Amino acid sequence: MSPLALVASGSFEPPSAYDFWHPLVGDGPFALTRPMILIAFSVLVLAVFFLVTSNRRAMVPGKLQFAAEGVYGFVRNGVALDILGRREFRPYVPMLFTMFTLILVNNVFGIIPFIQYPTFSRIAFPIALTLIVFVVYHAIGIRRRGLGGYFKSLMPAGVPIILAPLVYLLELATYFITRPLTLALRLFANMFAGHMMLLVFALGGEYLLLHTDSVVLQAASIGSFLMFILMTFFELLVQALQAYVFVLLAAFYIAGSLEDAH
Amino acid sequence: MEGSLNAVGYGLAAIGPAIAVGLIFAAYINGVARQPESRGLLQPIAILGFALAEALAILGFVLAFVLG
Numbered sequence: 010m011s012p013l014a015l016v017a018s019g020s021f022e023p024p025s026a027y028d029f030w031h032p033l034v035g036d037g038p039f040a041l042t043r044p045m046i047l048i049a050f051s052v053l054v055l056a057v058f059f060l061v062t063s064n065r066r067a068m069v070p071g072k073l074q075f076a077a078e079g080v081y082g083f084v085r086n087g088v089a090l091d092i093l094g095r096r097e098f099r100p101y102v103p104m105l106f107t108m109f110t111l112i113l114v115n116n117v118f119g120i121i122p123f124i125q126y127p128t129f130s131r132i133a134f135p136i137a138l139t140l141i142v143f144v145v146y147h148a149i150g151i152r153r154r155g156l157g158g159y160f161k162s163l164m165p166a167g168v169p170i171i172l173a174p175l176v177y178l179l180e181l182a183t184y185f186i187t188r189p190l191t192l193a194l195r196l197f198a199n200m201f202a203g204h205m206m207l208l209v210f211a212l213g214g215e216y217l218l219l220h221t222d223s224v225v226l227q228a229a230s231i232g233s234f235l236m237f238i239l240m241t242f243f244e245l246l247v248q249a250l251q252a253y254v255f256v257l258l259a260a261f262y263i264a265g266s267l268e269d270a271h
Numbered sequence: 272m273e274g275s276l277n278a279v280g281y282g283l284a285a286i287g288p289a290i291a292v293g294l295i296f297a298a299y300i301n302g303v304a305r306q307p308e309s310r311g312l313l314q315p316i317a318i319l320g321f322a323l324a325e326a327l328a329i330l331g332f333v334l335a336f337v338l339g
Contacts, residue, residue: 026336091315191326198329254322257315 116248150266
């Protein structure tokens with residue numbers, strides 16, 4: 010059978026969005042699902058790790074303390090200090106650091122054997138984090154300039170009066186729709202698509218190896234599994250990058266609210 | 272042949288962001304090659320541009336599923 014005929018015959022079921030639905034207890038909207046357990050587990054892991062490393066700190070850091078300080082230093086200096094500026098970055102470091110570590114650990118869950126589920130491939134989780142960022146950057150802006158002043162400050166300076174209403178509408182859409190939408194969807198879609206891609210190679214390879222009777226197709230499964238391994242490493246890169254991009258954008262949005270004038 | 276045309280549409284839609292991301296990183300590499308010290312300054316800017324260009328691809332990806 011040719012590969013196309015194989016797909017057309019309908020015996021191979023490609024992975025779909027339903028492969029991400031894993032209820033453990035119950036079903037329907039109030040089911041206890043696998044990502045819920047995983048995010049609770051990740052909070053536990055992070056809390057224990059950072060409590061242990063910060064309680065047993067020494068002048069000469071051990072390996073664990075070095076790792077913990079490295080991650081903290083990366084977020085503090087590489088993101089908060091660079092984007093928010095020396096004067097005001099301090100209050101926002103804990104939030105950015107928590108988000109970065111939470112996203113990183115939950116993303117890496119996607120490729121850890123036996124866990125293998127990126128929590129943020131369920132859209133509700135990125136939405137929850139995005140809501141926090143959304144409230145924070147608007148709250149900072151409103152607290153700085155007052156409600157009217159904040160909405161006035163969304164207007165970029167130096168726009169010709171004829172274009173002003175159009176530009177203002179676009180800016181409003183950017184701040185209230187595009188920014189939160191893309192922030193949540195970016196994390197979700199990257200995790201979802203990445204995991205789906207791994208599923209395609211794993212399930213496709215398994216099908217070729219075990220459910221076909223031609224030797225050529227069975228040999229082709231080696232290529233599929235090789236791609237699976239390669240893509241797993243690529244996923245690790247994407248997962249770390251997305252955690253970084255999320256906090257970078259969050260810091261960037263907060264910096265926009267901290268600025269005196271646009 | 273079966274399948275969703277949405278996948279083809281998304282493939283076409285991804286060309287634009289793909290070129291954009293390529294251009295951004297080409298510019299970043301160029302900048303760092305000319306002025307290696309500027310790396311720390313350019314990196315967040317490059318990643319930011321990448322994230323903004325990628326947003327379009329993400330919207331296309333989600334629409335491909337939603338409209339399916």
